[in-house]
Amino acid sequence: MSVPTTSNGHPTVGMDDEFLKVVKATKRFGTTTVFENIDLVVNRGTVSCIIGPSGAGKSTLLRCINALERLSAGRIYVNGEIIGFREHRDRHYELTDKQAALQRSKIGMVFQRFNLFPHMTVLENIVEAPIRVLRQPKAEVLERARGLLARVGLSDKETSYPAHLSGGQQQRVAIARALALQPELMLFDEPTSALDPELCGEVLDVMKQLAHQGITMIVVTHEMGFARDVADDVIFMDGGAIVERGTPGDVLERPVEERTKKFLGSVLARAPS
Amino acid sequence: MAPLLGTGLTRALRQRHGGDPETSTSDEWVIKARPVPRPGRWIATVVVGLLIAMLVHGLVTNGTFGWGTVGHYFFTSLVLSGVRLTIILTVVSMAAGIVIGIVVAVMRMSPNPLMSNASRLYIWFFRGTPLLVQLIFWYNIGALYPKISVGIPFGPSFASFTSTHVLTSLVAALVGLSLNEGAYMAEIIRSGIMAVDAGQIEAARSLGMHQRLLLRRVVLPQAMRVVIPPTGNQVITMLKTTSMCSVIAIAELLYSVELIYQRNFETIPLLIVASLWYLLMTTVLSVGQYYLERHFGRGQITMLSLNMQHRR
Ligand SMILES: Nc1ncnc2c1ncn2[C@@H]1O[C@H](COP(=O)(O)OP(=O)(O)OP(=O)(O)O)[C@@H](O)[C@H]1O
Ligand SMILES: [Mg+2]
Numbered sequence: 375m376s377v378p379t380t381s382n383g384h385p386t387v388g389m390d391d392e393f394l395k396v397v398k399a400t401k402r403f404g405t406t407t408v409f410e411n412i413d414l415v416v417n418r419g420t421v422s423c424i425i426g427p428s429g430a431g432k433s434t435l436l437r438c439i440n441a442l443e444r445l446s447a448g449r450i451y452v453n454g455e456i457i458g459f460r461e462h463r464d465r466h467y468e469l470t471d472k473q474a475a476l477q478r479s480k481i482g483m484v485f486q487r488f489n490l491f492p493h494m495t496v497l498e499n500i501v502e503a504p505i506r507v508l509r510q511p512k513a514e515v516l517e518r519a520r521g522l523l524a525r526v527g528l529s530d531k532e533t534s535y536p537a538h539l540s541g542g543q544q545q546r547v548a549i550a551r552a553l554a555l556q557p558e559l560m561l562f563d564e565p566t567s568a569l570d571p572e573l574c575g576e577v578l579d580v581m582k583q584l585a586h587q588g589i590t591m592i593v594v595t596h597e598m599g600f601a602r603d604v605a606d607d608v609i610f611m612d613g614g615a616i617v618e619r620g621t622p623g624d625v626l627e628r629p630v631e632e633r634t635k636k637f638l639g640s641v642l643a644r645a646p647s
Numbered sequence: 648m649a650p651l652l653g654t655g656l657t658r659a660l661r662q663r664h665g666g667d668p669e670t671s672t673s674d675e676w677v678i679k680a681r682p683v684p685r686p687g688r689w690i691a692t693v694v695v696g697l698l699i700a701m702l703v704h705g706l707v708t709n710g711t712f713g714w715g716t717v718g719h720y721f722f723t724s725l726v727l728s729g730v731r732l733t734i735i736l737t738v739v740s741m742a743a744g745i746v747i748g749i750v751v752a753v754m755r756m757s758p759n760p761l762m763s764n765a766s767r768l769y770i771w772f773f774r775g776t777p778l779l780v781q782l783i784f785w786y787n788i789g790a791l792y793p794k795i796s797v798g799i800p801f802g803p804s805f806a807s808f809t810s811t812h813v814l815t816s817l818v819a820a821l822v823g824l825s826l827n828e829g830a831y832m833a834e835i836i837r838s839g840i841m842a843v844d845a846g847q848i849e850a851a852r853s854l855g856m857h858q859r860l861l862l863r864r865v866v867l868p869q870a871m872r873v874v875i876p877p878t879g880n881q882v883i884t885m886l887k888t889t890s891m892c893s894v895i896a897i898a899e900l901l902y903s904v905e906l907i908y909q910r911n912f913e914t915i916p917l918l919i920v921a922s923l924w925y926l927l928m929t930t931v932l933s934v935g936q937y938y939l940e941r942h943f944g945r946g947q948i949t950m951l952s953l954n955m956q957h958r959r
Binding site for chain 1: 846850851860946947
């Protein structure tokens with residue numbers, strides 16, 4: 375009996391359920407609207423890549439999913455749980471600071487500029503949140519952290535400080551740090567954009583490996599090669615709206631919308647991959 | 648600084664490019680350049696050396712300094728108790744000032760306008776009025792508010808005290824120094840917090856750290872790096888500011904020696920005693936600051952660590 379897989383070969387255990395659901399999401403800063411009425415469904419265990427020009431609202435959408443920003447209107451559900459609120463008998467209650475923090479801990483996020491804590495060693499960076507936020511036993515967390523470091527190929531850097539690592543190594547630590555909380559969903563905001571081209575590969579390899587383990591991932595990226603090889607879904611955003619969405623083959627090779635074609639043309643002209 | 652770096656750099660370059668003269672180049676290729684003459688340095692050295700010699704000569708031969716008297720009073724119990732009081736005043740009011748400073752700095756950055764304005768008002772008032780006036784005010788608060796009550800605001804009170812009993816002159820001094828220091832520390836700590844990259848807070852929040860935890864574990868330790876040097880200044884200033892407490896009858900170090908020289912008129916020797924003690928305490932504090940800076944600078948590549956690598 376063969377295990378069913380997605381178009382890109384990821385296992386589809388329980389894949390039919392909607393893991394992330396964005397409903398009529400709108401975000402404004404004062405009078406500027408970043409995006410409006412966005413609807414998006416992401417299934418469990420899939421990898422979605424969000425592409426689009428600068429200012430499209432990609433980062434802001436990720437930040438809203440992780441409750442780092444609050445939506446101006448609309449709802450976001452992760453694993454059936456509404457983000458930023460508590461629902462009770464059709465009423466919404468604002469989450470307290472601690473409840474919101476706990477909700478964020480279930481969603482991992484990796485940033486363009488790594489944002490490792492410079493005053494902590496690599497290992498301290500990774501164990502900080504599981505110990506202080508989830509209050510898990512230290513020995514267990516340390517063991518898991520060492521396992522994760524091995525997985526991202528940095529076992530020998532345990533006691534190094536971030537400033538003494540290359541960009542690619544820092545980003546791999548950042549991924550391990552996010553994974554240490556055993557999140558249900560991983561968000562990546564241009565994880566390789568701050569890296570020299572020769573360092574992108576090591577980070578993308580770690581991400582590919584994650585994708586094959588069935589973690590639900592949403593990746594904002596300009597790496598069209600990664601999107602083509604790894605994504606189940608490619609989402610093209612422009613001007614605060616989802617313009618086109620589909621399999622990598624559809625969106626990247628046979629785009630329908632004029633704006634998608636134009637964007638892909640400009641990206642491929644810059645970096646033929 | 649610049650010339651130091653410069654010579655180090657030339658040495659490094661010489662080593663790299665010159666290679667090993669004995670094996671790779673014949674002797675005629677090694678340039679034995681005459682160093683640039685620096686007459687200015689020689690003149691400066693002679694002048695400074697002369698000045699130091701004169702100073703030491705004067706210190707030793709001039710009888711008014713009364714080194715014997717200095718030695719005699721250095722460890723007397725009155726002086727020692729003054730030193731102890733100075734240390735207590737400095738440590739307690741600095742510690743309280745730092746705690747107040749953190750709270751006021753965080754309030755100042757709060758989105759709640761009541762909080763941030765209350766903190767502004769506090770800083771404005773305590774930095775804007777003379778410390779001497781504040782100290783006298785706290786000392787005389789008994790005249791303004793004869794009774795202090797604990798209870799529900801505008802409601803019944805559970806307990807009440809007579810102000811003069813609670814606010815002894817020591818407490819008045821501590822309260823006055825702490826509140827004043829808090830205002831200065833608030834601004835120092837605020838500048839430290841603002842120096843922390845916003846991405847750090849973002850990352851900590853995404854890891855599920857709540858406000859207080861991320862402040863304690865991520866923001867403040869990084870702010871420390873910026874905060875410690877000016878705080879070192881504050882502590883050393885505080886050490887000497889405590890002498891103002893003599894106006895409310897606190898016998899700290901300077902007041903203690905004053906009491907002695909008012910009796911025996913050995914003014915200069917006793918002021919030397921006090922100054923030597925202040926210098927001693929400042930030295931200890933500077934050493935402490937060095938280690939604190941090293942601790943909170945861990946993991947950072949700084950100008951200092953680059954220089955060190957360079958010299959090795
Ligand atoms: N805190 C903020 N206040 C005001 N405007 C903001 C804020 N954050 C983002 N914006 C605006 O929202 C728009 C979308 O920003 P966002 O960072 O989401 O774009 P992006 O698609 O991630 O672009 P990039 O590829 O450059 O990262 C931009 O026009 C930006 O100016
Ligand atoms: Mg962005």
